[in-house]
Amino acid sequence: MEGVVLCSRVVGRGRRGVQAGVVNGCAPLVVKHGEMIEDAMKTQRLATADLLIAAREQGARRFCDIEYAVLEADGTLSFFPYEGDAGAPEKPASG
Template sequence: MDILIRSLVIFLFLWLVVRVGGKREVAQLTAFDMILLITVGDLVSQGIVQEDYSLTTAVIAVATFAVAGLALGSLAQRFPGFRPWLAGRARIVVRDGEPLLDVLRGERMTIQDVHEAARRQGIRRLSDIELCVLETDGSFSFFTDEAHDEGGRGAQGDHRLT
């Protein structure tokens, strides 16, 4: 029973760390971050099993993490009001070609992050973006202004992304 409780405590702690870390942070893990994450996993396992390296202990710890993850997913599905708290919510970061700097700051992002993602989508000018949404998984969704797509210039002018 001790392993079950420790596993739940560690699961909740790691879930909180990922939520506080931010959407883009999780989506942009580098090789070093992955190595660090694996190392942290090993350190966490030591805290869970307290030097009990039996197969039973490992199965209980992994099963506890799996069940806790399923329980959170079920909670989000059954009670939609919890969904934003558990999984986050999509945020609009650019509207009508104008970056929402306070939202970007709140998500611990810079306008350069948006520029980079826009260039990957073939968007040359910030003014071409009608709406840019930071999704819950850390990816961007871009909706471009139809008039700009057809070669027209909007009131925002020609702001090339650099």
């Protein structure tokens, strides 16, 4: 299983400027270098069809053009394409 998780921390302040609470949210990585991380998807109960639909809705033409995708704390998916027009790196020829 991939051990990569993106984390964020939000600090809230009350009326008196005192820290009212801390909210930690971790966004699990569900796509890495154009390939689904099936263990993470299973853990998050994310269907392949839902991932593909969300990618199309956010303008991804080819799945291999997505460098990373994370499942946000609110249930939405965020996609990060490769920088520029390079797309996914070529796989080395076998043999």
